[in-house]
Structures are given as C-alpha cells and as structure tokens.
Amino acid sequence: xxxxxxxxxxxxxxxxxxxxxxxxxxxxxxxxxxxxxxxxxxxxxxxxxxxxxxxxxxxxxxxxxxxxxxxxxxxxxxxxxxxxxxxxxxxxxxxxxxxxxxxxxxxxxxxxxxxxxxxxxxxxxxxxxxxxxxxxxxxxxxxxxxxxxx
Numbered sequence: 001x002x003x004x005x006x007x008x009x010x011x012x013x014x015x016x017x018x019x020x021x022x023x024x025x026x027x028x029x030x031x032x033x034x035x036x037x038x039x040x041x042x043x044x045x046x047x048x049x050x051x052x053x054x055x056x057x058x059x060x061x062x063x064x065x066x067x068x069x070x071x072x073x074x075x076x077x078x079x080x081x082x083x084x085x086x087x088x089x090x091x092x093x094x095x096x097x098x099x100x101x102x103x104x105x106x107x108x109x110x111x112x113x114x115x116x117x118x119x120x121x122x123x124x125x126x127x128x129x130x131x132x133x134x135x136x137x138x139x140x141x142x143x144x145x146x147x148x149x150x
Contacts, residue, residue, distance in 0.1 A: 010140035
C-alpha cells in the first residue's frame with residue numbers, strides 16, 4: 001500500500017491556544033471551516049479536548065470520498081495535538097503550535113499509508129501528498145480567516 005509522509009506549515013494570526021481550540025472545535029463538528037474538503041463529526045462521550053476523544057472524518061478530494069475514524073492520542077495545551085486514523089488510510093498526524101510575535105506557526109505532519117484498494121489502485125496516477133498539502137493549506141487559510149475576524 002502506498003505511503004504518505006507530508007509536512008505542511010502556516011502562520012495563523014492568533015495565539016496558540018486559540019488556534020488549538022479552533023482546530024478542536026472543527027474536529028468536534030462545531031464549525032465547518034474546512035468544508036468542502038474535510039467533514040468532521042464527534043463520536044462518543046469523551047470531550048474533544050481530552051486524550052481518547054474520537055471523531056469521524058470524511059475527506060472529499062477529486063470526486064472521491066475517503067472515510068476515517070480518528071482518536072486523539074495526545075494533547076498538550078497550546079503546544080500539540082496527536083491523532084491516529086483508521087479506515088481508508090492508516091496514519092498518524094501531529095499538529096504543533098509555536099508562538100511567533102502574537103501569531104502562531106502551525107505545523108502538521110501526516111504519516112501513513114493507504115488502506116483502500118480503490119485509492120491504492122489510483123495512487124500511481126495521482127499525487128496523494130500534493131493533494132493532501134493543497135487541502136491542508138486551504139484549511140489553514142480558512143482557519144486564519146476565521147480567527148482573524150474574532
């Protein structure tokens with residue numbers, strides 16, 4: 001199964017704690033900043049800002065929808081979030097938040113492999129890493145726009 005290892009960065013015009021909280025709200029499905037690319041829904045009783053929280057994720061890209069279940073495995077307030085995914089991809093994801101002159105440098109590292117025969121079959125014809133980065137950068141821009149208005 002094809003592997004994906006990609007890192008994306010952006011500077012968000014808000015403090016680290018606000019960026020982390022907005023991201024967790026997106027994971028919980030309380031906001032819809034990352035639509036039409038990512039669609040999140042909280043699952044279970046564990047609050048989204050606690051380790052062990054689970055959510056579902058639908059990724060819409062190039063006419064294909066990938067479905068994943070996710071679990072927050074580690075969270076450090078205003079510093080990082082780590083997530084494990086299962087479903088059409090088996091992966092880990094780590095968000096880090098670094099203060100930078102009243103703003104936040106956010107970095108996302110996604111590392112995993114496909115777990116879908118359909119996606120694996122088409123992977124030689126599409127650049128999964130580029131597609132992932134394009135959607136993440138658009139999501140970071142939406143996050144920045146949302147937080148700069150608050």
